[in-house]
Amino acid sequence: MKLQISHQTNYYYGEQAQRSVQYIRMTPMQLPHQIIHRWDVLLPKVAVSQKDGFGNDWLTLSRNETHDNLQMQASGIVEINTDTERLEDMDNVPYLLFTVQSPLTKCSKEMREFAAPFLQDASLESLKKMANALIMKMPFVKDVTHVGTTASEAFKMGGGVCQDHTHVFISMLRDSQIPARYVSGYLYDDTENHMASHAWAEAYIEGYWYTFDISNQAFTPNAHVYVAVGRDYLDTAPVRGVRMGGGYENLYSQVLVTRLS
Incomplete structure (x- = not known):
């Protein structure tokens, strides 16, 4: 299935920022599951391209001039294999790394008790x-959590978005020493445009990575485009960075995924 993707992200600052450094992960991964026919990331300045420790494409954008906004546009055409059932492990990242909890995925007693019947065997x-x-237990509910909400906090709230579902799920697996990783990317939905980046979990079972898209109850990546993998949201966030000055910021982000064939 060939998909056309447009991802626009704009930050507007309340004051002038003196300088900033942004780390941008908005380029799909090179995988057997997907072919990148064309992909462009438009930024205010030329950025340095590299790969992070998980093999994700990473752009470093440094700005030393004063500025009051950051505008980014990523777009292209990606073809995915809708018959993919599982992914092979990556040679450069030991799967056991994904048994280690991060600050966002620490497991609570309540989560452990919830998972116990399913993880006995x-x-x-x-x-x-x-x-x-x-x-x-945790229906999809917008605007009750934020990017810094931990797995235990989201579980206690009893609702959240795809990021929260993914954090909770991988937290419970890692607590039982089952490797689980966080995946960010894009989702094709033939009923409506998906207006934001998507997240799902993958568990390492019998030598392969299997998809667990909790929010959509999907267990194969037949509508998913992989952008980044990591331990949690912070390893895969489309944009992370630091700046000097700028005051408060407002964010506008939109993702459009349409099917070409």
Whole structure:
């Protein structure tokens, strides 16, 4: 399936920023699951291209002139294999790294108790059942969490968005020493345009990575474009950085994913 993707992100600052450094992950990964036919990232200045420790494409944008906004536009055409059932492991990142909890994915007693019936004899099918139980426990609800909300906080709230579902799910798996990673990317939905970046979990089972899109109850990546993988949101965020000055900021972000063939 060939998809046309447009991802626009604009930050507007309340005051002039004197300088800033931004780390941008908005380029799809090179994987057997997907072919990148064309991809461009338009930025205010030329950025340095490199790869991070997880193999994600990473642009470093440094600005030493005063500025009151940051505008980025990523777009292109990506073809995905809708028959992909699982992904092979990456040679450059040991899968055991994804058994280590991060500050955003620390497991609580309540989460451990919730997961226990499903993880006594963990299998692909039992993890699917846990994913289903989790969406019933934590329905998709906007604007109740933020990018810094931890897995335990989201679980206690009883609702959240794809980022929260993913953090909670991988937290419970890692607590049982099952490798689980956070994936950010794009989702094609034939009923409506997906207006933001998407996130889902993957678990390492019997030598392969299997998809657990909790928010959509999808267990194969047949509508998913991979952009970055990591331990949690902070490893895969489309934009992270620091700046001197600028005051408060307002964010506008929009993602459009349409099918070409």
